[in-house]
Amino acid sequence: MKTIIEPFRIKSVEPIHFTTAEQRADILKSAFFNPFLISSQDVIIDLLTDSGTSAMSSAQWAGIMMGDESYAGSPSFFRFEETVRGITGMPRVIPTHQGRASEKILFSITGGAGKVFLSNTLFDTTRANIEFSGAEGIDLICPEGLHPSIPAPFKGNIDLIRLETEIGRIGADCIPMVIITVTNNSGGGQPVSMANIRSAREICRRHGIPMYIDACRFAENAWFIKTREEGYADVPIPEIVREMFSYADGCTMSAKKDAFANIGGFLAMHDDNLAQECRNLLIITEGFPTYGGLAGRDLEAIAIGLQEVMEEPYLRYRTRTTEYLTQKLMEEGVPVMQPAGGHAVYLDAKAFLPKVHVDQYPGQALVCALYLQGGIRTVEIGSLMFGKYGSDGSLVPAALELVRLAIPRRVYTQSHIDYVAEVIIDTYHARHNIRGMRILEEAPLLRHFTAKLEPVG
Numbered sequence: 001m002k003t004i005i006e007p008f009r010i011k012s013v014e015p016i017h018f019t020t021a022e023q024r025a026d027i028l029k030s031a032f033f034n035p036f037l038i039s040s041q042d043v044i045i046d047l048l049t050d051s052g053t054s055a056m057s058s059a060q061w062a063g064i065m066m067g068d069e070s071y072a073g074s075p076s077f078f079r080f081e082e083t084v085r086g087i088t089g090m091p092r093v094i095p096t097h098q099g100r101a102s103e104k105i106l107f108s109i110t111g112g113a114g115k116v117f118l119s120n121t122l123f124d125t126t127r128a129n130i131e132f133s134g135a136e137g138i139d140l141i142c143p144e145g146l147h148p149s150i151p152a153p154f155k156g157n158i159d160l161i162r163l164e165t166e167i168g169r170i171g172a173d174c175i176p177m178v179i180i181t182v183t184n185n186s187g188g189g190q191p192v193s194m195a196n197i198r199s200a201r202e203i204c205r206r207h208g209i210p211m212y213i214d215a216c217r218f219a220e221n222a223w224f225i226k227t228r229e230e231g232y233a234d235v236p237i238p239e240i241v242r243e244m245f246s247y248a249d250g251c252t253m254s255a256k257k258d259a260f261a262n263i264g265g266f267l268a269m270h271d272d273n274l275a276q277e278c279r280n281l282l283i284i285t286e287g288f289p290t291y292g293g294l295a296g297r298d299l300e301a302i303a304i305g306l307q308e309v310m311e312e313p314y315l316r317y318r319t320r321t322t323e324y325l326t327q328k329l330m331e332e333g334v335p336v337m338q339p340a341g342g343h344a345v346y347l348d349a350k351a352f353l354p355k356v357h358v359d360q361y362p363g364q365a366l367v368c369a370l371y372l373q374g375g376i377r378t379v380e381i382g383s384l385m386f387g388k389y390g391s392d393g394s395l396v397p398a399a400l401e402l403v404r405l406a407i408p409r410r411v412y413t414q415s416h417i418d419y420v421a422e423v424i425i426d427t428y429h430a431r432h433n434i435r436g437m438r439i440l441e442e443a444p445l446l447r448h449f450t451a452k453l454e455p456v457g
């Protein structure tokens with residue numbers, strides 16, 4: 001295979017501040033071994049998240065200058081609306097300041113006590129907004145989606161058999177909607193196949209339940225359909241995207257992901273009455289329906305980004321990046337989730353640090369080791385994030401202890417990724433010196449953001 005090059009040239013650059021290992025040891029100590037508490041200036045390669053961290057194109061920056069900041073009826077809104085309609089086929093388009101604002105509005109109206117939302121996997125903010133409304137959320141991921149080391153093409157699929165049985169058990173009347181998250185962020189950025197979306201739609205239709213798509217990474221999902229699912233190799237990405245959305249009654253979107261924007265989001269749907277109710281709430285919490293929590297310039301940047309993200313050279317480079325890093329790590333025996341997801345590479349910290357017991361947070365120990373070794377910032381997705389305490393005060397661990405390396409869009413080049421691989425491999429060779437972690441202080445909810453820790457022993 002020929003090298004797949006970055007499909008862009010660089011016109012504007014941001015300096016990286018380099019630190020020495022000694023400096024990083026001090027920085028990490030002052031941040032209580034929690035990289036969320038480190039200044040981004042002290043990070044060499046920042047893989048904390050792919051959300052809002054994309055590099056915008058020259059066309060998007062030009063769009064920023066074209067933004068019309070009128071309170072009502074801005075042409076920037078009409079351009080945004082037309083783009084979202086074109087991509088999703090959904091006539092009612094509501095801008096919001098980010099994905100969770102769309103979720104808050106949608107679930108405030110459709111949720112509530114006694115309601116149950118079914119999904120392949122609900123993202124944390126989606127689940128939080130569902131539960132905040134008083135409703136319940138149930139994840140029905142396919143069996144292969146639960147095994148990091150077993151490769152399968154569509155590990156984000158919803159389990160169709162369990163979908164049927166859960167609808168039978170709960171009753172369609174209590175299920176406001178089924179939500180398909182593409183790609184499945186919390187499940188390793190794994191895609192959902194068109195066949196699975198179509199079948200889920202068919203089940204929903206039979207029971208009269210609406211189906212929504214959490215569309216944050218719709219273009220990455222479409223690329224996986226094109227390259228992995230029979231019959232789609234020759235179909236252009238916008239057509240695949242259109243087919244995906246054609247099965248849905250509505251969608252929520254964070255433009256901080258597959259729209260290359262630093263902020264933004266939207267809700268889109270077919271149902272007129274529901275859209276009107278959403279707009280009524282929007283006016284209270286976000287703003288007038290033609291800007292909804294965004295500046296006119298943001299609407300321009302999103303409209304342009306939504307088109308750029310469907311370009312095939314970009315998607316080829318994007319998915320090649322995670323695949324390339326995964327391959328390099330596997331060649332050295334580093335335990336890594338397979339196959340690579342769309343937006344991130346996941347290390348299996350339990351296998352990486354077998355001697356660190358789960359109640360000493362192997363994921364967080366590895367996150368700290370990677371920062372010390374090479375100034376790379378990553379995030380633990382394991383028992384620090386999802387662990388709970390049992391009635392006797394002992395840790396009830398998460399199912400998996402993972403470390404996520406999320407790749408910002410269009411930000412890093414191949415040499416940055418080579419450096420990341422080198423740092424991980426060096427850390428792997430020195431893994432026997434890595435100590436576990438103990439929590440000193442923690443908040444009652446979402447503790448991973450602010451917890452203070454120290455190494456044990």
Ligand SMILES: *Cc1c(COP(=O)(O)O)cnc(C)c1O
Pocket residue numbers: 051098099100101123125126181185214216253254255256257264265
């Ligand atoms: C990021 C994300 C959201 C929430 O979007 P924000 O813009 O961060 O509020 C919802 N669902 C998924 C799958 C996401 O990745």
